[in-house]
Amino acid sequence: MSQDYRLSSWLPTTNKEVKIRGWEELDVILFSGDAYVDHPSFGPAVIGRIIESCGLRIAIVPQPNVNDNLQDFVKLGKPNLFFAVTSGTMDSMVSNYTASKKKRDKDAYTPNGDKGFRPDYATTVYTKILKEKFPDVPVVIGGIEASLRRVTHYDYWSDQLMPNILTTSGADMLIYGMGEQPLRELIALLKKGVPFSSLRTIKQTAYLQSKEDKLQKNKNWEDVEIASHTKCLNDKKTFAGNFKVIEQESNKTFGRRILQEVENDLLVINPPFPTMTEEEIDASFDLPYTRLPHPKYNKRGPIPAFEMIKFSINIHRGCFGGCSFCTISAHQGKFIASRSKESILKEVDTVANMPDFKGYFSDIGGPSANMYQMKGKVQEICDKCVAPSCINPVICSNLDTSHKPLTEIYQAVDRHPKVKKSFIGSGIRYDMLVPEFNKNADPKELEEYTEEVITHHVSGRLKVAPEHTSDPVLKLMRKPSFSNFHQFKNIFDKINIRKKLNLQLIPYFISSHPASELEDMANLAAETKDMGFKLEQVQGFTPTPMTVATVIYYSGYHPYTLKEMKTPKSKKDKEDQHRFFFWYKKENQPWIKKVLKSVGREDLIERLIPKEEEVRRPKRQKFTDKKGKQKEFVSVLKKEKTSFKKRGKRNKR
Incomplete structure (x- = not known):
């Protein structure tokens, strides 16, 4: 390691490191299923650095222990704005299991390749713990696991059709795809004092609301409704038909907002941002x-x-x-x-x-x-x-x-x-x-x-x-x-x-x-x-x-x-x-x-x-x-x- 780097060169991971930076409190705490590698090829590091570049005080808790008294989830206290959660650079199930559903011998994103440091369905597990410990603090989920499970999907490892990950995890917002653009907009609005519950028209985000609540309008967006989760459960052909809409809208320059009923809730997936400029x-x-x-x-x-x-x-x-x-x-x-x-x-x-x-x-x-x-x-x-x-x-x-x-x-x-x-x-x-x-x-x-x-x-x-x-x-x-x-x-x-x-x-x-x-x-x-x-x-x-x-x-x-x-x-x-x-x-x-x-x-x-x-x-x-x-x-x-x-x-x- 270069001698030019001091401990404060990394995002803080402990209370001691938070104090080294002279901070008394944090704005965002990021939980990740990967070990913390401060490199642009690792999604959690990119998200952490983006949040830091927006002027916020950010700490990261890599691979929190979910098998003890859950101390890792409370050790840094309560953030001012929100918790951020990602399973890491890979879907946790792909990381943990082979194509034949056997447990992998190694985890490539853990020191020494050691296994057992990332739970199955990590995004959902981390989020549920945080919502239990801090029910009043918003949780924003992102990364590949959340992104690819943003709508009704087939889960190979449990061999069942699952609802969107917002429903299973209890998270307040999902950022899908590459997170820089929506994350910057989210933070800019929060810094202006906009309540988290009002953040309903940020592109490339998804959220749940009651079916009875009025849908927030955006005059520049068109809506498309896909078959409900219940209909997908009852008919495989209906589930298949949904995917054409999802794939096409996700890859358009100007996509439509996707709506899907999930029991008493309405899943709202806002259109993606245009491709990042140079x-x-x-x-x-x-x-x-x-x-x-x-x-x-x-x-x-x-x-x-x-x-x-x-x-x-x-x-x-x-x-x-x-x-x-x-x-x-x-x-x-x-x-x-x-x-x-x-x-x-x-x-x-x-x-x-x-x-x-x-x-x-x-x-x-x-x-x-x-x-x-x-x-x-x-x-x-x-x-x-x-x-x-x-x-x-x-x-x-x-x-x-x-x-x-x-x-x-x-x-x-x-x-x-x-x-x-x-x-x-x-x-x-x-x-x-x-x-x-x-x-x-x-x-x-x-x-x-x-x-x-x-x-x-x-x-x-x-x-x-x-x-x-x-x-x-x-x-x-x-x-x-x-x-x-x-x-x-x-x-x-x-x-x-x-x-x-x-x-x-x-x-x-x-x-x-x-x-x-x-x-x-x-x-x-x-x-x-x-x-x-x-x-x-x-x-x-x-x-x-x-x-x-x-x-x-x-x-x-x-x-x-x-x-x-x-x-x-x-x-x-x-x-x-x-x-x-x-x-x-x-x-x-x-x-x-x-x-x-x-x-x-x-x-x-x-x-x-x-x-x-x-x-x-x-x-x-x-x-x-x-x-x-x-x-x-x-x-x-x-x-x-x-x-x-x-x-x-x-x-x-």
């Missing part, structure tokens, strides 16, 4: 973060999530991919908020001058690494758009997909005298680098960006996410045809060979996604095997609130068409689909033969189950030569092993 997002990242965990953790071990992003730079927010299994656009929005080049390079300089920086950045990226500064060419067209994705089924003709600003950022970072190399650790949308798919872009620009990334910013392996090989499944996922991955692999191979880089391309895939059949997984295994892959980066589909795929998983209906859809749901179905990823394991091969024979796909048996002579033969990897012809080569390591064996035989003779 000036606004810069202001958030330029706050005085120490970029380090609080000193209280010095003897408890490293925090895994911090170690992963310690030397990384986040350059934008949002994602216009709209993947049906992903929550990024539901929380950060589909429009991209990009930082200025000056703000990014200022942070690069700050990190480069940290005492333990060795010259390497682990990531210069965002939710999707290559969406920096991309936006509509004509904003008025975007303002009328209701499409959940800007690049599916095709790239919108109004989307500027130039990669030139991103290439310039990478090169500017690498020109810093203390930077030896910067890597791109975020996921890259490889389909946007395929000229046949990204017809909006200048092919030369795409080529320059792709060569820049592969040549200078890949640490041995480039990870991309085709997710599946089946076109029907990919269509539902809102992902492009797998043919685009073949084209990208050819581009990757040519650069890899021409530059003699010896890099690996690592694709990510998902099993058990809605619409995925066992035969689709068999085809996935065969096609990726034919390409020379033994899959490593694979996962089973995990239903999380606020995604199309989760709505289908629970209801059996597609929310946009209301047509019935199949989804693997039983433990056996999920395990069987996942098993095809590992066709190369001997223990799986008799089962694969049996399954493929039962569905009449003996042709796939020949492709998947290697013959004895193939097992003994060194593994061959496929690549495309300069003339575009498919060829194979035996890896250097395998050649060496073979030559050693031959030498051994000669010596024996």
